[in-house]
Amino acid sequence: MISAYHAKYYAHELTRRHAADGVDRLSQSLFDASVDLNPHQIEAALFALRNPLQEGVLLADEVGLGKTIEAALVVCQYWAERRRRLLVICPASLRKQWAQELHDKFAVPTTVVDAVSLRKQSAGDMLATLQRQVGKAVVIMSYQFAAKLEAELRAVPWDVVVIDEAHKLRNAHRASNRTGQALKRALQGRKKLLLTATPLQNSLMELYGLSTLIDEHLFGDEAAFRKQFINSGTGLDELRERLASFAKRTLRRDVLEYIKYTERKALTQPFNPTDDEQALYERISAFLQKEDSYALPKQQRHLTALILRKLLASSSHAVAATLVTIRERLQGLLTAGKTEDDGSQLVEQLIAEDDLEQDYLEEDASEAEENAEASMPAAAGNGKPGAAKDAQAVRAAITAEIEELTAFVDAAQALQTDTKAQALLKALNLGFGKMAELRAPRKAIIFTESKRTQEYLHRFLSANGHAGKLVLFSGTNTHEESTAIYQRWLEEYKGTDRVTGSPQVDRRTALIDHFRKDDGTGAEIMIATEAAAEGVNLQFCALIINYDLPWNPQRVEQRIGRCHRYGQRFDVVVINFLNTRNQADQRVLELLTEKFNLFSGVFGASDEVLGRIEGGLDFEKRILQIYDTCRQPEQIEAAFNALQAELEEVIADRIKDTQSQLLENFDEDVHDRLKLRLDEAEARLDKLGRWFWGVTCFALDGRARFDEQSYAFSLSTPPTGIAAGRYQLIRGAAQPDMLAHAYRLSHPLGEWSIDTSLNAATPVATLKLDYGKHGARVSVIERLRGMSGWLTLARLEVTAFETTEALLFSGLTDDGQVLDQEACEKLMAIPAAGKPTPLSTSVPEALLANSQRAVAATIAQVLEANQRLFNEERDKLERWADDKLLAAEEALKNTKARIAQLKRDARKAATLQEQEGIQRELSELERKQRRLRQEIFAVEDEIIAKRDELIASLQQRLQETTSHETLFSIRWQVI
Numbered sequence: 001m002i003s004a005y006h007a008k009y010y011a012h013e014l015t016r017r018h019a020a021d022g023v024d025r026l027s028q029s030l031f032d033a034s035v036d037l038n039p040h041q042i043e044a045a046l047f048a049l050r051n052p053l054q055e056g057v058l059l060a061d062e063v064g065l066g067k068t069i070e071a072a073l074v075v076c077q078y079w080a081e082r083r084r085r086l087l088v089i090c091p092a093s094l095r096k097q098w099a100q101e102l103h104d105k106f107a108v109p110t111t112v113v114d115a116v117s118l119r120k121q122s123a124g125d126m127l128a129t130l131q132r133q134v135g136k137a138v139v140i141m142s143y144q145f146a147a148k149l150e151a152e153l154r155a156v157p158w159d160v161v162v163i164d165e166a167h168k169l170r171n172a173h174r175a176s177n178r179t180g181q182a183l184k185r186a187l188q189g190r191k192k193l194l195l196t197a198t199p200l201q202n203s204l205m206e207l208y209g210l211s212t213l214i215d216e217h218l219f220g221d222e223a224a225f226r227k228q229f230i231n232s233g234t235g236l237d238e239l240r241e242r243l244a245s246f247a248k249r250t251l252r253r254d255v256l257e258y259i260k261y262t263e264r265k266a267l268t269q270p271f272n273p274t275d276d277e278q279a280l281y282e283r284i285s286a287f288l289q290k291e292d293s294y295a296l297p298k299q300q301r302h303l304t305a306l307i308l309r310k311l312l313a314s315s316s317h318a319v320a321a322t323l324v325t326i327r328e329r330l331q332g333l334l335t336a337g338k339t340e341d342d343g344s345q346l347v348e349q350l351i352a353e354d355d356l357e358q359d360y361l362e363e364d365a366s367e368a369e370e371n372a373e374a375s376m377p378a379a380a381g382n383g384k385p386g387a388a389k390d391a392q393a394v395r396a397a398i399t400a401e402i403e404e405l406t407a408f409v410d411a412a413q414a415l416q417t418d419t420k421a422q423a424l425l426k427a428l429n430l431g432f433g434k435m436a437e438l439r440a441p442r443k444a445i446i447f448t449e450s451k452r453t454q455e456y457l458h459r460f461l462s463a464n465g466h467a468g469k470l471v472l473f474s475g476t477n478t479h480e481e482s483t484a485i486y487q488r489w490l491e492e493y494k495g496t497d498r499v500t501g502s503p504q505v506d507r508r509t510a511l512i513d514h515f516r517k518d519d520g521t522g523a524e525i526m527i528a529t530e531a532a533a534e535g536v537n538l539q540f541c542a543l544i545i546n547y548d549l550p551w552n553p554q555r556v557e558q559r560i561g562r563c564h565r566y567g568q569r570f571d572v573v574v575i576n577f578l579n580t581r582n583q584a585d586q587r588v589l590e591l592l593t594e595k596f597n598l599f600s601g602v603f604g605a606s607d608e609v610l611g612r613i614e615g616g617l618d619f620e621k622r623i624l625q626i627y628d629t630c631r632q633p634e635q636i637e638a639a640f641n642a643l644q645a646e647l648e649e650v651i652a653d654r655i656k657d658t659q660s661q662l663l664e665n666f667d668e669d670v671h672d673r674l675k676l677r678l679d680e681a682e683a684r685l686d687k688l689g690r691w692f693w694g695v696t697c698f699a700l701d702g703r704a705r706f707d708e709q710s711y712a713f714s715l716s717t718p719p720t721g722i723a724a725g726r727y728q729l730i731r732g733a734a735q736p737d738m739l740a741h742a743y744r745l746s747h748p749l750g751e752w753s754i755d756t757s758l759n760a761a762t763p764v765a766t767l768k769l770d771y772g773k774h775g776a777r778v779s780v781i782e783r784l785r786g787m788s789g790w791l792t793l794a795r796l797e798v799t800a801f802e803t804t805e806a807l808l809f810s811g812l813t814d815d816g817q818v819l820d821q822e823a824c825e826k827l828m829a830i831p832a833a834g835k836p837t838p839l840s841t842s843v844p845e846a847l848l849a850n851s852q853r854a855v856a857a858t859i860a861q862v863l864e865a866n867q868r869l870f871n872e873e874r875d876k877l878e879r880w881a882d883d884k885l886l887a888a889e890e891a892l893k894n895t896k897a898r899i900a901q902l903k904r905d906a907r908k909a910a911t912l913q914e915q916e917g918i919q920r921e922l923s924e925l926e927r928k929q930r931r932l933r934q935e936i937f938a939v940e941d942e943i944i945a946k947r948d949e950l951i952a953s954l955q956q957r958l959q960e961t962t963s964h965e966t967l968f969s970i971r972w973q974v975i
Contacts, residue, residue, distance in 0.1 A: 038258070146182075148182075166199075287404065310548065311453075443515065471523035477504075547577060690829070765970055792966060
């Protein structure tokens with residue numbers, strides 16, 4: 001049985017705060033995580049927690065190695081330690097993914113905060129509304145929204161802030177980078193975790209920009225950084241050493257020993273449009289190429305054209321319905337007597353109707369700003385004579401465009417054949433044949449860029465042999481079939497933790513569960529809009545069909561990454577559609593295949609390539625420009641050749657060499673070290689599992705019936721506010737019984753069990769320990785069989801930079817033999833035989849003296865570790881001061897060099913006039929030299945004062961406070 005003494009010890013072990021230099025520090029988050037453990041992720045999370053004085057770190061693992069999991073481990077650990085002011089800032093398109101990941105894998109509550117959600121709750125005070133969310137859930141918001149809330153974010157003392165896709169802020173050091181500058185000010189002094197697979201894309205200055213986002217004191221100013229590390233050929237080793245203190249990067253090749261990746265195999269499904277289909281395409285294409293068009297609003301011309309181009313390639317159904325929406329806008333302008341509007345409402349409507357990427361809305365906002373600025377002078381001339389005549393001509397032009405759009409819609413609706421949809425049936429047969437060869441599940445995901453195409457394909461496939469085997473997935477998931485699946489799912493999982501109570505999250509989960517089922521009742525084909533490319537794990541599916549191919553390589557990679565990821569057991573087959581009558585479409589596919597290697601190999605596109613393309617080119621806009629401006633085959637060929645040459649130059653950039661020198665791991669022992677991390681973590685989790693199970697058995701004794709084999713129990717008499725029913729302890733990525741409540745440390749029942757055990761009465765008593773019931777052989781305890789003695793447990797708390805707790809055992813046998821910490825821990829792993837017997841005997845003095853010595857030795861160790869951290873931080877500030885002085889001295893050095901050059905020039909001057917000009921510049925420079933010398937002294941004083949102030953504040957934090965208490969003392973007997 002588990003006695004109160006066992007339970008109290010276990011409960012303190014489960015809740016104590018460890019030092020950050022070992023896997024024990026991640027105990028709670030690792031235990032609560034529903035993920036398979038990977039040692040590089042544990043190491044990265046520990047790196048982020050290592051120094052409480054640091055303002056943050058950069059986690060820069062290659063794509064596909066799970067930076068999100070690394071950051072989530074840190075966030076979850078903070079949550080477990082009751083430090084719950086937690087913020088995630090990421091691109092708008094990744095907010096749902098973060099919310100889902102933290103909820104599903106770590107059981108941490110989240111809230112996505114945006115303008116709409118804050119407006120709903122706000123009573124006028126944004127800060128008060130935000131603060132009501134903080135502490136109750138991890139707050140998630142987009143870059144743009146976070147920058148707008150600069151003042152509100154600055155007012156919250158965040159415990160940790162995660163910034164995902166941090167390379168987007170690589171120019172944060174520039175005054176012109178408004179988002180980066182706003183986030184720097186908002187988060188100054190807060191602990192930050194920057195995540196990016198591409199920390200260095202085009203210039204070393206990007207590393208400098210990211211460093212300023214973490215901490216202004218990692219390097220001096222921009223001029224000093226350029227002088228030391230860019231303009232000097234010798235600074236690379238020092239830069240590497242300094243980066244190592246705050247940047248960590250793991251490569252795929254480092255982890256292949258324990259992460260097995262499958263391959264990607266690409267197939268092409270050609271289709272040859274009919275003459276009628278081709279004629280309609282060419283007519284609409286020519287319409288989009290017109291320079292002046294009222295159908296495409298001036299301020300959103302590029303964006304509207306981009307959307308129409310994509311829908312035109314998707315399906316006639318998608319483009320026809322969109323043209324109807326555009327026609328309605330033109331009719332509305334005529335009715336209202338207007339000739340133009342800003343077009344933003346049209347863009348929002350198109351994005352909502354077709355479930356297009358939300359990123360387009362941000363694009364819309366920035367494009368509108370640029371166009372508004374560009375058109376301001378022109379707008380001033382509207383009051384000139386003849387404006388009424390102009391308006392009449394405009395009305396006639398709009399009417400003509402309405403007629404043209406009507407002709408397009410009629411032609412689209414009159415098409416008898418859909419060649420592309422017919423080709424989809426062939427693609428499915430081809431793909432399912434490949435799945436049978438690979439012995440992979442008969443599952444396929446079809447990606448389209450249009451919700452209207454999605455609904456059309458649902459009808460088409462239902463009518464062509466796939467009825468009842470389809471599931472739709474979109475941003476809203478409100479299709480009637482989707483709703484029916486959701487209702488059945490709710491009924492199946494009623495009363496379990498599978499149901500979160502958030503309809504949006506639960507609908508997504510229900511549809512994915514329906515697609516995952518392989519018992520014949522689930523779907524074989526998921527037809528998805530771009531919404532399924534974000535934050536969805538489809539590793540049970542190995543067939544991807546790109547019915548519409550995005551022009552953005554990162555978006556393609558994101559789609560494939562839903563299936564081709566860690567945990568995929570089969571090679572992934574990617575089928576791409578190819579319009580054989582469209583030369584530009586053929587060249588886009590060729591670029592994505594040959595230059596980006598998106599569809600082949602073990603990893604697909606490398607993060608260096610994807611990151612550099614994002615940094616160097618706006619790929620989608622370049623392709624749109626070719627579609628919009630090139631009419632003849634030779635023009636298309638020349639434009640794509642130029643783009644390809646530019647891509648090759650960017651991809652082959654020598655910056656890759658510098659990146660590998662700076663950020664890659666040259667440690668030959670990396671494999672051994674990672675293996676050790678994994679072994680340590682697994683051993684720790686075995687202990688935590690035993691302790692948590694023991695605490696639960698003690699606290700719920702008489703309230704539940706336990707199933708020891710499956711770590712499950714049926715709760716019949718629950719504590720207040722907790723549901724009765726079946727519970728199962730979660731261990732790792734799988735939960736065997738999906739109908740049971742997932743039982744974790746962070747579950748309210750888990751927290752109640754731990755609190756009950758922490759507060760259990762533990763007076764001095766005799767405790768018999770039954771070695772025979774332990775099961776496993778423990779040699780140190782075997783030697784104690786038949787013996788008895790004393791044992792005491794003390795809890796020590798040391799607070800300096802952070803709070804660290806230690807549980808210190810002292811033990812003695814009756815014949816005076818001292819038991820060390822490990823022997824005492826093993827004693828407390830042996831179950832009790834019967835109930836403890838109270839004792840009135842006092843605890844031996846020798847035992848108490850041993851306990852005091854253990855406390856003093858542990859305090860000394862903690863202080864020594866804190867001193868090391870202090871020295872690291874002081875060294876960083878010393879280097880920062882040196883960097884700043886270097887920049888000041890560099891200006892003086894340049895002035896001196898210029899003076900010396902002018903003196904040489906003066907000696908060679910041929911005329912008096914030339915001599916006079918040189919002397920005038922010389923006297924100005926000499927005055928500047930004197931001023932710079934004085935400034936150097938002032939700057940030196942200022943920098944040293946700042947350094948000393950920072951070091952003094954560190955020393956203040958180093959002043960430790962300690963407290964300790966005896967948790968219990970027992971007289972033990974091993975039987």
